[in-house]
Amino acid sequence: MRDVAASTVRRLSLYLQFLDQCEKAGTATVSSGALAERGGASPAQVRKDLSFFGSFGRRGVGYNVPRLAGRLREILGLVRRYRVVLVGAGRVGAALAAYPGFRARGFDVVAVYDADPARIGALVDGLAVRSADRVEADLAAEPADIAVIATPAEAAQGVADRLVRAGVRAFLNFAPVALAVPRGVTVSDVNMALELEALSYALHHAQP
């Protein structure tokens, strides 16, 4: 995914989150202005983003909510389900396995792994934790689309390397380390400490 696409994809996700709410509320049409407000963009940017993927709106009428929501789900790849393996069954990993937002968006956690023998066999959201040694054999038998990395930082790169070799092409990384992956493999990082420190840095260096 190019850098340009990443910011566009971000806005498309925000538009879709808004359209989801409109659908629940029974709203039939929305304006580019309303979409712009949610996506942090101008109405012109909204029209440009959406026309890039085909023309959806009608001047003076706005966008048909279910049709645009359906098209955005297609564009974002949300019309299929994804097989997700989770590596690291500690506090963060266990909380993630139980996160309802995964299943709601079509991401099925199919296996949970840990390297610590004390954790193997424990139940995490109904799944028995497996030994990390089994990752390659399991993925050879039943491939996964996405891996969630919730290991300690020092283990994360080694785990990612093994998963890439086993065919995983997308990572959601909660370990506080920048993962190096080959071209064609995507990493999304979630690191609350980084977000907090970006704020403290900004406050510390603010102009008075």
Added chain:
Amino acid sequence: MRDVAASTVRRLSLYLQFLDQCEKAGTATVSSGALAERGGASPAQVRKDLSFFGSFGRRGVGYNVPRLAGRLREILGLVRRYRVVLVGAGRVGAALAAYPGFRARGFDVVAVYDADPARIGALVDGLAVRSADRVEADLAAEPADIAVIATPAEAAQGVADRLVRAGVRAFLNFAPVALAVPRGVTVSDVNMALELEALSYALHHAQP
């Protein structure tokens, strides 16, 4: 904060998370190579990042762990405590109020607000939820540095506008909406749905 600084700040945070571990393990010095691995950068980039804030390393010896960690905490503004207000006491807000990483990094949640009368007075991590109507009066009496926004999407911008007028200069935003804020105000977004959809988009559009 400039865009360039944002990526540098991100790397400095990753270096610091590594140095925290080294301190706990009693490691006295680290190489730029080891720091580079954690920050997703080259050793040359590490030396450039750190020399920008003053010279720390000695050729052939590496970086003194406690000294560099101390300096990075200073740079990142982690040598003081921050007063944090949290708006939105629903499921996400309540979980965040109890998040131990806030306090550990010097971020003290001092008040929790909600607009729903049914929630006011309930205890969230030991704090009684206050009416959102009181935000301005409370902040005038006792200013806060950071606001965590955990409201529904449609309420977030209005809440942010009020907080900006009340003097808040940094936001950690969990609402699925792009917040518009004036220059000099910083927003960090945490939105797991966006991260997941970035992955599904990438998988959906991957070259075979």
